[in-house]
Amino acid sequence: MMDVTIIGGGPAGLMAAIAAAEQGAKTMLIDKGNKLGKKLAISGGGRCNVTNRLPADEVIKHIPGNGRFLYSAFSIFDNYDIIDFFEGLGVALKEEDHGRMFPVSNKANDVVNALLQRLDELHVTVKKNTVVKAIDYRERTHQIILDNQDNIESKAVVIAAGGKAVPHTGSTGDAYPWAKKAGHTITELYPTEVPIVSNEDFIRSKKLQGTALRDIALSVFDEKGKKVITHQMDMLFTHFGISGPAVLRCSQYIVKLLMKGLKHVEVQIDAIPDKPVHELFSELSTMIDQHSKKTFKNVAKGLVPERYLDFLLERNGISTTIKCANISREKLEGFINDLKGFPFQVHESLPLKKAFVTGGGVSIKEIVPSTMQSKLMHGLYFCGEVLDIHGYTGGYNITSAMVTGRVAGMHAAWETLS
Numbered sequence: 001m002m003d004v005t006i007i008g009g010g011p012a013g014l015m016a017a018i019a020a021a022e023q024g025a026k027t028m029l030i031d032k033g034n035k036l037g038k039k040l041a042i043s044g045g046g047r048c049n050v051t052n053r054l055p056a057d058e059v060i061k062h063i064p065g066n067g068r069f070l071y072s073a074f075s076i077f078d079n080y081d082i083i084d085f086f087e088g089l090g091v092a093l094k095e096e097d098h099g100r101m102f103p104v105s106n107k108a109n110d111v112v113n114a115l116l117q118r119l120d121e122l123h124v125t126v127k128k129n130t131v132v133k134a135i136d137y138r139e140r141t142h143q144i145i146l147d148n149q150d151n152i153e154s155k156a157v158v159i160a161a162g163g164k165a166v167p168h169t170g171s172t173g174d175a176y177p178w179a180k181k182a183g184h185t186i187t188e189l190y191p192t193e194v195p196i197v198s199n200e201d202f203i204r205s206k207k208l209q210g211t212a213l214r215d216i217a218l219s220v221f222d223e224k225g226k227k228v229i230t231h232q233m234d235m236l237f238t239h240f241g242i243s244g245p246a247v248l249r250c251s252q253y254i255v256k257l258l259m260k261g262l263k264h265v266e267v268q269i270d271a272i273p274d275k276p277v278h279e280l281f282s283e284l285s286t287m288i289d290q291h292s293k294k295t296f297k298n299v300a301k302g303l304v305p306e307r308y309l310d311f312l313l314e315r316n317g318i319s320t321t322i323k324c325a326n327i328s329r330e331k332l333e334g335f336i337n338d339l340k341g342f343p344f345q346v347h348e349s350l351p352l353k354k355a356f357v358t359g360g361g362v363s364i365k366e367i368v369p370s371t372m373q374s375k376l377m378h379g380l381y382f383c384g385e386v387l388d389i390h391g392y393t394g395g396y397n398i399t400s401a402m403v404t405g406r407v408a409g410m411h412a413a414w415e416t417l418s
């Protein structure tokens, strides 16, 4: 009989197993994969953006999917504790832009290996290549039913089986039925942090494919033309639509509008967000006056990448050879308006299996925020992406997984040992 059994060896489950074993619980970790931490090992482009150094309040703000639920858990174990934890395991971390923390080695496997070594030191029983089929909830203990017909009896069960994004890593949504069986609500699942698809002509003709825009502001508008969200970061035009950090951050708002039944969602790119229209107009007008014999394209060069410039010029009927002296005020205004807010329609996202993160999941209303325990079933805990919690890219999802994992493992151990 186990004290605590954790299902799922991602960042949430690994941290839960370590926390439970550190409290002295007889702990088992089960994963269906041949390796633990598969998604962790490919995270952050193989470098693992393990957490973020921003103040805890800021970190929570960057978890728009129910981040506030994490306040209690953060008071027990937060992003700075994650940093200390890894430094304590000998994994030196470094800070990059926007507070993002990576291993100094740039190797996600160093993060995974440190966690595995700690499991080993703590004598956690690890069962790999072991698929959990169901959980039989009993009055005092629970039976974990494996697909090879074996059962594991455990006083407490921690479900850390992840969401449905990138299923080849093992996250195939297996845990939702187990949660439902315990009486839990699963809120609607949807892709978040996901590239966006558009069937606009300029996308279909691949005119801008491969063009990256740096530090632009991307805005999303609802059906009434009201701005829903703006994110200022980089973005990229692809063969199917748009991607890159600003797009990933805006994606959940687009997906939610589409889930409401909208056929299209309008987005706008402000390519020069730090300059208001009037300033841009007066700067360009002065340059036009000073360089009347130069082409307008030459004068506007440098404002944005050349392919995007050519695209906006063409959209406004401005030939690339037209001289400054011959450009009309109307065309100049149209061009500047596009620079500051090029509007176009998007109509879907890539599917959940291609998203970075799963939106929706086990409803947090049915989970005790300070322990991650189910309010509906004794001895049952949840942590990580299986919960209805999702953050922006930037280390926030792994942070949420590790914080909830730590708290779940610790409290599961206390419950069984008390």
Ligand SMILES: Cc1cc2nc3c(=O)[nH]c(=O)nc-3n(C[C@H](O)[C@H](O)[C@H](O)COP(=O)(O)OP(=O)(O)OC[C@H]3O[C@@H](n4cnc5c(N)ncnc54)[C@H](O)[C@@H]3O)c2cc1C
Pocket (backbone or CB within 6 Å): 007, 008, 009, 010, 011, 012, 013, 030, 031, 032, 033, 036, 037, 038, 039, 040, 042, 043, 044, 045, 048, 049, 050, 130, 131, 132, 133, 160, 161, 162, 163, 165, 166, 169, 170, 171, 172, 173, 174, 175, 355, 356, 357, 383, 384, 385, 386, 393, 394, 395, 396, 397, 398, 399, 401
């Ligand atoms: C390509 C990519 C890059 C990312 N980069 C970052 C990043 O740099 N920073 C960041 O914060 N977030 C990143 N994320 C998101 C982050 O990796 C996830 O949110 C996080 O891994 C979720 O952790 P988890 O432990 O809840 O679940 P997972 O990591 O999904 O782990 C779940 C585990 O459960 C196991 N499992 C599932 N079903 C069963 C079953 N029936 N029986 C036994 N075991 C089972 C799986 O095999 C898997 O090992 C990235 C995501 C992707 C896809």
